Amino acid sequence: MVSRPPKTNHGVDEDDQSTFNMEEGALDERRFFAEQQNDRRLQAESDGDTHKKSEREKTSSHYHGHRDRLRKRFRESGETALADYEVLELLLFRLIPRRDTKPIAKALLDKFGSLGGVFGAPIERLQEVSGIGESVALDLKLVSALAQRSIKSTLKERQVLSSWSSVIDYCTAAMAHETREQFRILFLDKRNRLIADEVQGIGTVDHTPVYPREVVRRALELSATAIILVHNHPSGDPTPSRADIDMTHMIISTAKPLGITVHDHIIIGKDGHVSFKGLKFI
Template sequence: MGTMSDDERSFFSEAPIRPPAKASAIEEKPHYLGHRDRLRERFASAGPDALPDYELLELLLFRLIPRADTKPVAKALLARFGTLAEVLGAPVGLLQEVKGIGPAVALDLKVVAATAQRMARSEILGRELLSSWTQVLDYCRSAMAFEQREQFRILFLDKKNALIADEVQQVGTVDHTPVYPREVVKRALELSATAIILVHNHPSGDPTPSRADIEMTKEIIDAGKRLGISVHDHIIIGKKGYSSMKGLLLI
């Protein structure tokens, strides 16, 4: 092995020895932790109405995403889907397309949506529905407004018009659901229902009844009449509202 040159010896002899950097005794907390505390305090003191949708969504995401700033994620979700209801109604696959939303968080958001639907359903279960119409509409919207395929739902009522069962009978495509009047009436008889409310959604967002919707409803009405089953209404749910065939004097 050759000898070290003068330049190399000079370099090593003159290199200062630096002591290792001391670790900070107290690590600086992430900036979003203080924001989380302040937001929780506002919610506790002023209530949910004092918070805009993105901040309410932030509060929810605090638990689902514990180690990140959730404000950009909340705003991105609302920018993508439009409203808080549409965020919770979005399918898991589309939720995951938003930066910051992984499979676990997307699934947790759907659990929250399912819980909200169950709460809305509990408001009408066993109640006289014709006097609780607002709650009926709220439930139907939470359950169906943001589905990507058509669903045909039936609310089965007893002789006092109380809800005894709520079932999705058919799931179709984006613009069509096959409905069989005989099967509708058969199921009503099985449940000892004396009246029904028909509900289906339009994924396009426009709740205007189509000619096919009207004709199908009249067929169910005729089939039910022969067996003592009344059709109180057929409600069509869209993202921005609903239509009542009875209210439109179509049935």
């Protein structure tokens, strides 16, 4: 028979007590190293958060300082001291308050070619630029509408024929960057003041149906004694086609017996315009 060693006062064998103490020590050691590792992980995360916060603060400080400098240049020297992308930046400051807007302004100009192209672009295409959501796109179109109405109100206060540059500016702003052809008519009174400005038709990328009798009928309804015909070429080239010339002569021959004068027919392109009167087609 094998005899067992005497028990301790707690009723635990000495060998069992020794094994228990070793296991308890190993558990304490693992717990100690686990706590150290966890402390290091938490410290690393804390350091990372601090670094990220510092970087955000540096970025925020950078573009806020840039905005202040750009506003100062505009305030002291006017818009002529700024490049096109910087003028656009100034506007985007208001529309996108917590972001560096320089890359967005440059991306808009790269995509649409000019400030006129940006403001003339459809809302859907504006949103193709990273950083431009629906709200910002709508605000850009609002600025475009305000600019057009401002020029148009100037035309209404003057004789149109003596404000020809304003006529061209208005038509260019309204039509140069449209993706489809528009046929527009400026109706004038006997003093050559603007009575109405109406889009008579919207067609495809290279054609708009025009009906001379409808043009004359609308002029009579408005008591207009003269009209200016305007349409755009989405291709960008304002050179008149044979169809443009023939249509213009048809309108002139229909309007003349009723005492309505066709002062000009203007074709608007992205990079310029042509006048039928200037080309001696009228």
